[in-house]
Amino acid sequence: MNRPTTALNKSLKERAFHALAFEGLAVLLTAPVLALVMGKSLAHMGALTLMFSTVAMVWNMIFNGLFDRAQRRLGFQRTLWVRCLHAVLFELGLVIALVPVAAWWLSIGLVEAFLLDIGLLLFFLPYTLAFNWSYDALRERLLEARAARTSGCNAG
Numbered sequence: 001m002n003r004p005t006t007a008l009n010k011s012l013k014e015r016a017f018h019a020l021a022f023e024g025l026a027v028l029l030t031a032p033v034l035a036l037v038m039g040k041s042l043a044h045m046g047a048l049t050l051m052f053s054t055v056a057m058v059w060n061m062i063f064n065g066l067f068d069r070a071q072r073r074l075g076f077q078r079t080l081w082v083r084c085l086h087a088v089l090f091e092l093g094l095v096i097a098l099v100p101v102a103a104w105w106l107s108i109g110l111v112e113a114f115l116l117d118i119g120l121l122l123f124f125l126p127y128t129l130a131f132n133w134s135y136d137a138l139r140e141r142l143l144e145a146r147a148a149r150t151s152g153c154n155a156g
Contacts, residue, residue, distance in 0.1 A: 020057065021135070022128075022135075026056075026127065027046070030049050047105075052098055052102075055097050059097065083133060087128040087129045091128065094124075099117050102116055
């Protein structure tokens with residue numbers, strides 16, 4: 001099976017599943033920690049992480065679609081360095097979008113919101129890299145298993 005081709009052939013439904021899985025796990029991991037660190041209620045920080053999550057899900061689908069299009073056009077492989085670049089660019093886009101939201105929701109200045117976002121970034125960079133790498137590996141295994149079942153059915 002051609003890995004680059006199968007990695008790029010994702011339906012809108014699969015992209016939505018990917019984004020929901022990524023953000024759902026992120027909310028479960030970050031809301032309690034942020035509530036503790038910021039001294040705010042879990043409900044208050046949970047609402048903020050849900051706002052962040054909504055923006056991030058939309059950005060996830062748009063960014064990954066654009067990244068896949070760039071990969072098709074330029075023909076690069078998803079090496080460790082490319083995955084690191086992918087994670088950095090994705091997170092930079094979120095910083096630009098989310099710092100004003102955090103400042104407004106928490107009634108803090110933009111610099112304080114930026115520092116909070118840097119803290120989140122320190123979590124999300126490795127999380128993004130690990131989640132997407134794991135997702136791609138599991139997806140490839142599922143596709144290979146499906147192809148093996150299909151070819152086994154056709155052989156008989």
